Amino acid sequence: MGYKILQKKELIPGQTSLLVIDAPQIAKKAQPGNFVILRIDEQGERVPLTIADKDREAGTITIVYLVVGKSTAQLNDLSEGDEILDVCGPLGKATHIEKQGTVICVGGGTGIAAMHHIAKGHHEAGNHVVAIIGARTEDLLLFQCELDGFCPEVLVATDDGSVGHKGFVTEVLQKRLEEDKTVSEVVAIGPVPMMEAVAKVTKPFGVKTTVSLNSIMVDGIGMCGACRCTVGGETKFACVDGPEFDGQKVDFGELKSRLWQFRGQEEKSMDHYKNGGCRCHGH
Ligand SMILES: Cc1cc2nc3c(=O)[nH]c(=O)nc-3n(C[C@H](O)[C@H](O)[C@H](O)COP(=O)(O)OP(=O)(O)OC[C@H]3O[C@@H](n4cnc5c(N)ncnc54)[C@H](O)[C@@H]3O)c2cc1C
Ligand code: FES
Known part of the structure; x- marks a missing residue:
């Protein structure tokens, strides 16, 4: 059983939406600064999104996303009552x-x-x-x-x-x-x-000064190294050591170049999704 979308609110038409998701176990533990990694379906990539709010009594978390590529577009195609396959968290x-x-x-x-x-x-x-x-x-x-x-x-x-x-x-x-x-x-x-x-x-x-890094993440638990960043000359993993760090110590240049590293594949994947590609390709 997945995680049910209880409420969907379009904040900026076609661009940004808010989802309230039924996730009592995550809501119970979520703290400011935590994020989740969700997977929409079996073939879905892992998408990190910050917990924008939680309601422990109602057992819900709120996420807000900007549609930038294939996975966020796919998330935006879901409606109230639909389920997200898995939501892992709270992380970070x-x-x-x-x-x-x-x-x-x-x-x-x-x-x-x-x-x-x-x-x-x-x-x-x-x-x-x-x-x-x-x-x-x-x-x-x-x-x-x-x-x-x-x-x-x-x-x-x-x-x-x-x-x-x-x-x-x-x-x-x-x-x-x-x-x-x-x-x-x-x-x-x-x-x-x-x-x-x-x-x-x-x-x-x-x-x-505290900043929250949105490095590319895959597992979110410190094993894959995808979110590697340099803070104060030391290598850190944003998912487990962060995502918040001292803004004076972050190597922003490296962060920016690492965020762009999969641009080609991301564009291809989005084109494929927009053109109605089958579910088994184009990830
Ligand atoms: C800790 C954390 C919290 C985040 N919180 C939010 C949030 O609250 N709301 C929101 O709109 N976005 C958030 N993001 C960014 C969000 O994860 C990406 O926009 C999303 O994964 C893009 O996926 P896509 O397939 O739609 O786009 P793609 O076409 O795959 O990528 C577009 C751009 O998004 C970034 N991106 C792609 N994949 C990832 C990934 N696995 N991890 C991180 N960045 C990625 C890259 O910069 C990339 O160039 C957060 C990222 C991190 C790491
Ligand atoms: S996302 Fe894999 S180590 Fe951080």
Whole structure:
């Protein structure tokens, strides 16, 4: 028996959706920062997705995904009531959360959903959480209402200025850090160039900076080496040593080049899926 999709909500038409999945055992243990690896069917590849929220009483977890290729497109073709063959988790180390004062949580694109769970954890630990969220335009902003529900400050940046600051989240962060010397940690989740830029901004302020790496993963349990990354000159496996690391120590250049290593195969696989290829090929 698989994992039933109890709710599906399209957040950005054709691009980003939220699924609430019946997974009581995972919901019981899930912590901010954890992720799952799911497989849609017997031939499916293993897809890592962050746990954006959980409801222990209802026994559910929430995931939010951006359709970028074959597996996420296939996931997006599922509906409420359908089942996902397997969902493995919670995986990865949970976010280190303690009462420490003001924490700024920066989220970009789909990363806002993942950041939401961490921001909630910091809020529940008694921290003053400042959320800084960004997207290309207002319609692409995710989870703003949810963050408004518990964050005393939600600062918004859009590339086109349709809402909030016109420009990048890093500009809003820079200003906030200049005005407020009490910030104890900055957490950033989003596209790799955004996390890299956040680490650059925080460096002169000497503020602890945590980033969540989305390295390519296969097994998710430290055996295959696919998620290898370099942090502080040492080799780490993002799935078991992370996915969160000190942003000042991550080799972002290596991370970016490793994320692109299967581009050719990924494009072929997506073309095949779009053209209605059979289930036994094109993975
Ligand atoms: C810990 C972790 C948490 C993640 N959380 C989320 C999330 O909450 N929401 C979300 O939309 N995405 C998340 N991702 C990225 C997501 O796993 C990829 O977008 C997805 O696997 C792409 O698969 P695809 O077949 O649709 O695309 P493909 O065409 O196969 O790949 C498109 C791009 O996605 C990345 N990718 C492909 N396969 C993997 C893989 N096995 N592991 C990681 N990245 C891959 C590569 O950069 C690749 O170039 C997360 C990744 C990691 C490692
Ligand atoms: S995904 Fe295999 S070692 Fe991390």
